[in-house]
C-alpha cells in the first residue's frame with residue numbers, strides 16, 4: 001500500500017451550511033441567533049419539532065443541531081425560528097460547487113455541504129494559496145456570510161479530520177512529515193466512523209485516546225469493528241493512500257435537468273416515473289428496501305418537494321403508487337402551467353431487503369409478496385434478456401434526456417425533511 005509523502009487530498013466543509021445560506025439569502029437574519037426548523041410553524045406549535053441547523057450566533061448560546069425546540073429556547077430565549085427552504089439549499093449547493101470547480105475539480109461530493117478534491121503539483125506546493133482562492137471566490141461571487149473550512153492531508157480521511165480543527169472558516173494543512181503529532185491531540189470522536197457505540201467497543205478493548213488508537217494494530221481494529229473497515233481506518237490514520245471508505249448508503253436517487261421541450265408538469269411526471277424505476281432497480285441490486293420516497297421539482301421561481309413514508313417496500317408497484325400520490329399533491333399545489341427545470345426522485349430510509357416483516361397495521365403482506373415476486377421476475381427477465389424487455393408502463397428515452405445530477409447521499413439534516 002502506498003504511503004504518500006506529500007498532501008494529496010483536500011476536504012471542504014461549509015460552516016453551519018443551512019443557517020449561513022439563510023443569512024446570506026435573507027439579510028434581516030444576519031448577526032442573529034437563528035434556528036432552522038423543518039416546518040413552517042411558530043409559537044407553541046413549533047415545540048414538537050427540532051432545530052435542524054443553527055447559526056453561529058445561536059451556537060454561542062449553546063443551541064445545537066438536532067435539539068428539540070423547547071430545549072433550544074431554554075438556551076436562547078431570543079432564538080428566531082425560520083422554516084427551512086430545501087430548494088434554496090439545493091441551489092446554494094449547486095452555485096457553490098460551480099465556484100469551487102473553477103479553482104479545483106471536485107472529486108466527490110460527500111453531502112450537501114462537504115466535498116473532496118485531489119491536489120495537483122501547484123496546489124501541493126502552495127496549499128494556503130489554493131484555500132485562500134477558494135474562500136475569496138465564494139465570498140466575492142456568492143457572499144461573505146457563507147464560509148467554509150478546509151483541511152488538506154495525505155488522504156481523504158485525514159483531510160476530513162484536519163478540516164474540523166480550525167472551524168469555522170479555517171485552513172488546516174497536515175503534511176505527512178509533521179504527522180502524527182497534530183492528529184494525536186484530537187479526540188477519537190473526530191475520526192469518521194467512531195461514534196458513541198464504537199467508542200464503547202474501543203473502550204472495552206482498552207482504547208480510549210487517539211495515541212492508543214494510533215498505537216493499535218490493524219488486525220486488532222479489524223476484530224473490534226467486526227469487518228475490514230477497522231483495518232482500513234488504521235491505514236488511513238497512518239497516512240496511507242486508500243480509496244474511499246465504503247460508507248453506509250442512505251438513499252438511491254436520480255435527478256434530471258429537463259431540456260426545454262420537457263419543462264411541463266406532465267413530461268416531468270413521466271420523466272420522474274422512469275427515473276424512479278431506475279433508482280428502484282439499483283436499490284434492489286444493492287439489497288435494500290425503502291422506507292421513504294421523495295419527489296423534488298425545481299420551478300422557475302422556487303421549488304416544490306414532498307416526501308412520504310413507505311412500509312419498507314422494494315416492489316415497483318408500491319413505489320410507483322407512492323410516486324402517483326406525491327404527484328397528486330404536486331398537481332393540486334402547483335399552477336398547471338408551471339415549468340419544471342429539474343426533477344429528482346429518491347428512495348430513502350433504507351433497510352436490508354431480507355428483513356421486512358409483514359406490516360400488521362397495513363395488512364398488506366399477501367399483496368406485497370405477490371408484487372415483490374412480480375418485481376423480482378421482471379428484474380430477472382431484464383437481467384437475462386436485456387435492460388428493459390419488461391417494464392411496468394411504457395418506457396421512453398425521457399429518462400435519458402437532459403443533464404444528470406448525482407447526489408452522493410442525502411445529508412443527514414435532510415432526514416428530517
Ligand SMILES: [Mg+2]
Pocket residue numbers: 013014015016017113
Ligand atoms: Mg458543515
